[in-house]
Amino acid sequence: MYRLLEKGDEEPVASLLTGKVSSGMTRPLPSTVVSDLAEIVGHEHVITDPDRLLVYESDGLTAYRRPPRAVVLPSSTEEISAVVGLLHSNGIEVIPRGAGTGLSGGALATPEGVIVGTARMNRILKIDVENRIAIAQPGVINAHLTEATNSYGLYYAPDPSSQSACTLGGNVAENSGGPHCLKYGVTARYVTGLTVVLAGGRIVELGGVGRDPYTTLDLVGLFVGSEGCFGIATEIELRLLPITEGVRTLLGIFESVESAGRAVTKIIASGLMPAAVEIVDGPTIEAVEASVFAAGYPLEAGAALVIEFDGTDTGLDLDADRAEQCCLEEGAIEVQRATDPEHRVKLWTARKKAFGAMGRIAPDLLVQDATVPRTKLPEVLAGIDDIGNRYGLKIANVFHAGDGNLHPNILFDRQNQNELESVERASKEIMQLCVDAGGTITGEHGVGVDKRQYMTLVHGPAELEAMAAAKRVFDPASLFNPGKVLPAVEVKGATDTAKILAIGE
């Protein structure tokens, strides 16, 4: 019933090779629209100056760039509603954007699109200590919510690596994870209610603590992870957790990633429930040790395993003892245990600073993201190694081992055209490898523009059409973040609906 568009049917597909998704000039907005927008949000919050728009030409995935026609920065639900209403009534696409730290090009502008940024919507509206919920605007930075609730003995659990910069609205759009989601789960577990602005500027409230969930469908759950393609969340109700009493952090050094991986399997199989289980491999250790973040890891180490337990203080040493035993049984060279906060920070160094450190050893870095069943980690890692060798590429692995969530980082030099081609091919092979192992093409970074081409590896035409149908329920004319998530498809023999089915292409 559906077929993928052939090459040439659609606008140039985003590609590392071209570096930009569009070489054409971005068309300025009609002046009447600009002045109407200024009327709503104030002149200083409508950006049309080409130099200032450059800041918004990419998100954290800088391989794809395109400046928007304009950027609008509203400060309230009502302003977002009015802005979206105005833009949509003029047939102008809206690209929602938080802090722009996303790694899949989800906030990349479309040729006809205007970015609606949430930077000014940075207020925590309510902290309900008794019910352990907070209501925040989408521009609130992830870490700020935890800082604001700490004094009540509470915190916000999802902790993406970019948590000191990324916004809660972006977390909702991407259903973000983080090292501690092994025990605590990803963003979706914590979002209990939303106020959203949908197509045409319609304001809708979804869910909420205290509402009977069985009176409707889980629309909150569907909205979370919709990557800005359904609408903009303007108020976010989030569940908070009590701060745990104690933390124990272990660092195990192994000769190989395989033995570190076996230790992880042993720890999980023993019934322990660590808060985080992270692995960095040899090439990553090498990069970290060569950088300003050097933590004194042995350079010959093949892998470093960080394990963290949290909870009631009394039981934690016991858990840590058992985990240490698992590591030693699987051939750990050494196991360190943090006894104070500074030591804990040090043990986390290689994991937390891995991405920054890689800048030392290669000019460009492609951060990949995929999930496989945990038991398939050793064979998949060996496969990635093999792919790297075949293409002559250095691949450094950092991963959430407890979840089977891999981040193979491909190091390259953009100036080298041949290497770029290899990076693209190797990337695709890695995706295929993970899918063949029973995994998926993204665990936490989202599809955005980057992974659209891989969606057919995991989903058939019927599943993709079902996703497109869900989008149409929220955004019938595809005016929210078109060209993201779903690959371009069309109905054979269809006429006027074909454009809509092509998800805005």
Add this chain to the structure above:
Amino acid sequence: MRVDLTDSLSRLLPEEAFGHSVPSSLWAALRTGVETVVAPGSAEEVATILKWASEMGVRVVPIGTGAHTYPRYPKDPFIVLTTSRLNEIQHYEPADLTITASAGALIRDLSTETAIHGQWLPFDPPDVPNRTLGGLVATGLSGPLWAGYGQLRNHVLGATIVCGDGRALRLGGKVVKNVAGFDILKVMVGSRGELAVITSVTVRLFPLPVVDQLLVLEAADVSELVSTARAVATAPIMPASIILSATSDGGRLLVRLHGARVSVEADQKRLEKHTGVSFEVRNTPEAESLLVQERGSGINTEFAVRVWALPSRIGVLLDVLKQVPGVSLNADVYGGSVRAYLPVNLSDIESSLAGLQKDIEELGGTIRALRIPAEVNASSYFAKPLVDEGELAAGLKRAFDPHAVLWGIE
């Protein structure tokens, strides 16, 4: 059901699909007598039935065992589709803490299998062992254990479904983190068979707790228990569940702690310090039978409602509900919901219910019928979604069940 319709269906399916019985409580919930029951043996047969129903204009009520089906009033000809023959464990990988089973597999059977490897599904809605995996997912019920483990919706990793028009879809996957595309799977959890028939499910498992300790506090004064319960819910530790049950004779607070022996003991001390009360301790199996008794109490009553509000409002809700003569109450203190089992001989049921509904709504809560005596017109006691949410839900209904074959949002 007209005989010729049944005949036309019987030509499409093997003999084994027919002649299956369902609990009589199902017919009470559907307010009708015995109708055609069909038990497909594969996802393909599910698709055959739904396509046939679309063509014939027949409606389909999907069930697991049918014992926990919530009340609905069929107006058109309908058949009941039971997943009872789809009951195999398809794939269990203990090291990945995931299990995939057909929709009709009983939780009891899954638990037996996973317990061998020291694992379990930490969900405890009433009578959970006798629910099917598909039925559990379709109702979206987590039970009070969601305080400690999170809701079922967060642990369903994948499913295969057959949409109302017979389209088979594979949603999610077998991995614990997956953001490849829009999360349609979430909508299926708790969709009560209104969008699609779930044919198999992959769910995340958890290690069985080393110690499953139950703290018990009994009192004649329910208000006293409520304040202790709320203090537990705002304590610096997170219990696995907090259940408060009450009748006119008094009440009982059950706090469940999971973990290693030393941590459970330390947690108990912290809770007692925080609340200023001393709990009685019960361990398995005594604890288990107490929990089954509390969670299962009233499961067979004919008349039950469920009330929801902010967890901090539990006390005022219980104050209202306990005024009903002969009522038995069971509250999930963390989640903010109360099941009220009402006596069928309650005088003037309709006006009593209306009064209760008014009082509860004034307190910011909602009330919904779970089971209601046959002579009562209960349709006004099914809580209605907000208008906007209803429109979006109706849009999804059209997308997944375009011919409205499956009973649902109307």
